[in-house]
Amino acid sequence: MTESIRLLLADEVVAAAAESRAQVCxxxxxxxxxxxxxxxxDVKAALPQVRSxxxxxFGRPGYLRRAIDAGASGFVVKDTPAAELADAxxxxxxxxxxxxxxxxxxxxxxxxxxxxxxxxxxxxxxLSGATVAxxxxxxxxxxxxxxxxxxxxxxxxxxxxxxxxxxxxHQRGWL
Numbered sequence: 652m653t654e655s656i657r658l659l660l661a662d663e664v665v666a667a668a669a670e671s672r673a674q675v676c677x678x679x680x681x682x683x684x685x686x687x688x689x690x691x692x693d694v695k696a697a698l699p700q701v702r703s704x705x706x707x708x709f710g711r712p713g714y715l716r717r718a719i720d721a722g723a724s725g726f727v728v729k730d731t732p733a734a735e736l737a738d739a740x741x742x743x744x745x746x747x748x749x750x751x752x753x754x755x756x757x758x759x760x761x762x763x764x765x766x767x768x769x770x771x772x773x774x775x776x777x778l779s780g781a782t783v784a785x786x787x788x789x790x791x792x793x794x795x796x797x798x799x800x801x802x803x804x805x806x807x808x809x810x811x812x813x814x815x816x817x818x819x820x821h822q823r824g825w826l
Contacts (some may be wrong), residue, residue, distance in 0.1 A: 655681070661682040661685045661686070664690050665697045668698055671761070675704060675744050676690075676691075676702070676703045677706050678691055678703055678707070680705065681709070686724070687707065691722050695722030702744065704739060705726045706727055706728075709824065710751060711823060711824030712824060713824025713825040726754065727750075766807060770807070771820070771825065773790055774826055775817075778817045801816070806819065808820055
């Protein structure tokens with residue numbers, strides 16, 4: 652395995668992986684441009700032979716589940732000891748799946764993300780504290796439809812306000 656590390660913007664990963672004939676891409680949840688989960692999906696779609704390993708400080712069960720659903724081959728937190736991280740890269744390269752054991756346990760006990768894609772869109776927009784009218788404009792829905800999605804998301808998160816629902820969903824890695 653040729654070892655080469657380059658720091659890239661999210662939008663550069665697929666092209667750089669293709670050009671360098673990378674076998675494993677190390678991604679973070681927060682990357683300049685789009686998030687690492689979206690990049691893992693892009694890599695999987697464009698270069699199915701290339702594996703992705705998410706290495707992040709955001710060790711949340713919701714992110715883990717979304718990353719695996721997007722096609723990532725592994726998910727570990729940045730405070731993983733160096734020897735374990737190197738082993739994780741080798742295992743992903745060997746076409747094995749690597750998941751931080753603590754996050755795997757949390758993911759099983761927390762269950763799946765109950766929010767629909769539209770509820771996630773609306774809650775992402777609500778994170779800024781925007782009004783229903785502004786959220787509706789941002790997500791291209793009517794204000795009444797936004798209220799319905801917010802109400803549903805509030806119920807699913809066990810929150811009492813849209814701001815609390817957005818924060819809870821964000822903290823769980825569902826957004």
